[in-house]
Amino acid sequence: MIETKKTKAVIYARVSTLLQEFPQTQISSCKSFCEARSFELVKDYVDYGVSGRKESRPALNELIKDARRGKFKIVVVAALDRIGRDTRHLLNLFNELAGYDVKVISLRENLDLTAPIGQAMLVIISAIAELEVNLTRDRIRNALAAKKRQALETGNGWRTGRPPLAVGIAQEVHRLLASGLSYSQTAKALNISKTSVARIVKSSKTDIVPKT
Incomplete structure (x- = not known):
């Protein structure tokens, strides 16, 4: 009987040291998923205390290098925001990994980039995330403008900057x-x-x- 070759997968986790998070929480769920899919788990990559908006991170950089070398075909993350919070960076990263024939699976969003529907969902989720960031920025800008107008009208001395x-x-x-x-x-x-x-x-x- 010929044994079927298992697909090699890795786990990426990013934790906040400020919030005292532990990578094992993310890694545990990802490991269970890999076992259920019969993936061969070859490595865990963990970034500690690095913002998800930073494109350059020690563990993520190492993951990309290993992807380029063909060491695995699947990256599993507990949630999309663990691997990145910036839409442009996410799309560029996934496109780069796709160029190395590597796909990403995010458990929380049930996002599987190994399937066409998953790739379509990524664009939608990323667009929504970007919209939320822009709406938050607009709310802050409008609030500051209102305070500035109030300061001019009342002379309370409030100022930005x-x-x-x-x-x-x-x-x-x-x-x-x-x-x-x-x-x-x-x-x-x-x-x-x-x-x-x-x-x-x-x-x-x-x-x-x-x-x-």
Whole structure:
């Protein structure tokens, strides 16, 4: 009797260290799925404390390299947002993996890119996710605009952007820079950011040319 060759699969998980998540929660469900599908599980890839919007992640980068080398054919994730939260990145990633003949299966969304219906669903889900992000951005923008109008009408002093630096900080910045300190040394001495030092210098009419 000829033994059927099993399809090689891997698991990708991404956990938040801030929320004290554990990868085993995601990996366990993915392993059960692989066993049910009779996949040969060859490796787990886990990224710790990395945003899903970052395209470059240590474990994900390693997964892509191994996919290019033909080490597996299926990537299983517990949920779509574990592998990415940016629509453009998701679509580009799945297209790249498809170029290596690798498909993705997401358990929560019941998304199986090994099937045509799964590929169609990916486009729909990604579009909805992008819409939610844009709606949230619009709500924030509208709320800030309303607060700004209210501030102008009531004179309550509310403003957006960076908070103003304490009175006298600009003078101290120029004094320290004139004494020969660098941007970084000045920032450290005044407990402000190097960006704030540069901003003060840029907005000033002084002829000081400090060291960077």
